[in-house]
Every structure is written in C-alpha cells, then in structure tokens.
Amino acid sequence: MEEEVYANVSNLELEEIQDTSTKRTTPDQQPDDRTGGRRSRLAAVCLGLLCVLLLITIIVICVRNVKEKEAMDQTISSLSKNLTAERETLSSSIMTLTEERDQLKNSNKDLTEERDQLKNSNKNLTEERDQLKILTEQKKKDQQNHPKHTVNDLASWKKFGSSHYYISTEAKTWDKARQNCRERGADLVIINSKEEQEFIKRENKYVWIGLSDADEEGVWKWVDGSPLTTKYWNTGEPNDYAKAEDCAVFKDGKDTLETWNDLPCCYENLWICEATLPSS
Structure with missing residues (x-):
C-alpha cells in the first residue's frame, strides 16, 4: 500500500515536472511561429507582384x-497604292509611247513617199531642164545661122x-x-489648112514645099x-x-486643090518659105 502511494506520488511529481518544463518552453517557441508567418506572407506578396x-x-x-x-500594314498598303499608281503611270506612258x-x-512613211515624189519630180525637172537647154542651144544656133528678117526685108514677103x-x-x-x-x-512651107492651100494655089507657082519621106519610105512628114x-x-x-521620089512639089496650072506631086529631091525648082515675122 505504501509502495503504491509512493509510486503515485512519484508519478504526480513527474507530471508536474513535465508540465513545468512544457510551460517554460512554450513562450520561447511563439516568436518563431510569428516570424515564419510574416515570411510566408512577404513571399506571397512578392510572388503576386512578380505576376x-x-x-x-x-x-x-x-x-x-x-x-x-498596324504600322507595317499601313506601310504595305501605302507601298501597294504607290506601286499601283506607278504601274498605271507606266502603262499610260507605254501606251503614249x-x-x-x-x-x-x-510620218516616216509619208516622208518616204514625199521623198520619192520629190525624187521623181526632180528627175522630171532635170529632164525638162536638159531638154530646155538643148532647145535653147538649138535656138541660139538657129538664130546665129539664120538671123531674123529686118523690116526692110518684108517687102519680099507676103x-x-x-x-x-x-x-x-x-x-x-x-x-x-x-x-x-x-x-x-x-523653113519650107507647111500646109495644114485648106485656106493655106488655096492661098499658095493662087500664086500659081511650081514650088518645093516642106514635105518629104526621105527618112522612111511612105511615111511623109513636114519639116518640123x-x-x-x-x-x-x-x-x-x-x-x-523609079524608087527615087522623096520630096513634094506644089504643081501649078491645076483646076483642083489636089496639086501635090512627089519628085526626086535632086531636081531643081522654085520654093516657098514660111515664117512668123514681126509686123512692120
């Protein structure tokens, strides 16, 4: 009995000691818990701020x-518009060109045609010029070789x-x-009208006229x-x-106007000249 009481007393003391020890240690552990909570909240705040x-x-x-x-889209749009405008400008320029x-x-075709026409005209004018030169020279020679009649000469002309x-x-x-x-x-007379034939017939002369086929037999031509x-x-x-009559003569004494005859050109006859002379 005493031993059981002693044992109970010992257990009570041991419990008191443990309670005292627990009470002593509890005040020291509370500051650490508060510090850990603060740290956790600070970390959460920092994490939130970082987020x-x-x-x-x-x-x-x-x-x-x-x-x-947006800026790039605007730039691309602006470039596209500029390129479109330049393309249209180039197309218009190409069309104009x-x-x-x-x-x-x-114009070149027209100028070529005009050039050819001018060449032809120049050729024609050159030919005409050459012909005029020839005629002018011939006229000068004729004037030198055959001087014109003076007024005094007209007395022998009709x-x-x-x-x-x-x-x-x-x-x-x-x-x-x-x-x-x-x-x-x-030159020898050229008869080209009935009136002129009648005029010469009235003179009643056997005369040479300016008609011949000496150049080509059967082809009669006047001296001009x-x-x-x-x-x-x-x-x-x-x-x-006798195949020798190549010159024409005007026969006299005929009642009709058919007065021409062909004779050898070597025969000698009177003759009649015709000219356009200045009036007195």
Whole structure:
C-alpha cells in the first residue's frame, strides 16, 4: 500500500515536472511561429507582384506588337497604292509611247513617199531642164545661122493669116531650097489648112514645099517633124517613080486643090518659105 502511494506520488511529481518544463518552453517557441508567418506572407506578396509585373510586360509587348503590325500594314498598303499608281503611270506612258511610235512610223512613211515624189519630180525637172537647154542651144544656133528678117526685108514677103511667105525667083534642089529658107529665119512651107492651100494655089507657082519621106519610105512628114494629116496629092500621087521620089512639089496650072506631086529631091525648082515675122 505504501509502495503504491509512493509510486503515485512519484508519478504526480513527474507530471508536474513535465508540465513545468512544457510551460517554460512554450513562450520561447511563439516568436518563431510569428516570424515564419510574416515570411510566408512577404513571399506571397512578392510572388503576386512578380505576376503583376509579368502580366504588365506581356500586355506592353502585345500592345507594341499590335501597333507595329498596324504600322507595317499601313506601310504595305501605302507601298501597294504607290506601286499601283506607278504601274498605271507606266502603262499610260507605254501606251503614249506606242501611239507616238505609230505616229512616227506613219510620218516616216509619208516622208518616204514625199521623198520619192520629190525624187521623181526632180528627175522630171532635170529632164525638162536638159531638154530646155538643148532647145535653147538649138535656138541660139538657129538664130546665129539664120538671123531674123529686118523690116526692110518684108517687102519680099507676103502675109497670110499669122504667117509670112517668101517665093524664090531662082531654082534649087529641095535641100538647098530648105537651107535658103533657114538662112532667112524660116523653113519650107507647111500646109495644114485648106485656106493655106488655096492661098499658095493662087500664086500659081511650081514650088518645093516642106514635105518629104526621105527618112522612111511612105511615111511623109513636114519639116518640123509633124506627120501628114491634111493631104492634097494629085491623082496617082505619090507614086515614088523609079524608087527615087522623096520630096513634094506644089504643081501649078491645076483646076483642083489636089496639086501635090512627089519628085526626086535632086531636081531643081522654085520654093516657098514660111515664117512668123514681126509686123512692120
């Protein structure tokens, strides 16, 4: 019994000691718990701030990227508009240049045609000039070789129409008769009208006229080179008797106007000259 009481007392003391020890240690542990709580809250606040900063950074980056994209889109749009405008300008320039090229081609074609026409005109003018030179030189030679009649010479000429006529008083061959006419500034008479034929017939002379086929047999031409159109051949003439009759003569004593006959040019006859002379 005593031992059980003693044991209970010992247990009570031991419990008191443990309670005392526990009470002593509790005040020392409370400050550590408060410090740990503060640290945890501080860490949570810092973590929150970091999250906020990170979110702000992300938002700023996104906003900047959006603005940069918009600026880039505007730049691309502006460049596209400028390129479109330049393309249209170039297309218009190409069209204008093409039209100008076509106009230049047409102008060149027209100028080529005008050049060819001018060449032809120049060629024609050159030929005419050369012909005029030849005629002028021939006229000068004729004037030198056959001086014109003076007023005093007109006494031996007869006027009919617009021409003057000279009837020789001596006989010569056809060629010499013509030479004499040319020395007088005239030529053997050319009969190209009925009235002129009648005028010469009234003179009633057997004379050479300016008609011959000496260049080509059967082709009668006047001394100026014109072909025979109005004919007054005597019946059966021209007959080229003995193949030697190449010059025409005006026969006298005929009742009709058909007074022409062909004779050898070497025969000698009177002759009649015709010229356009200045009036007195």
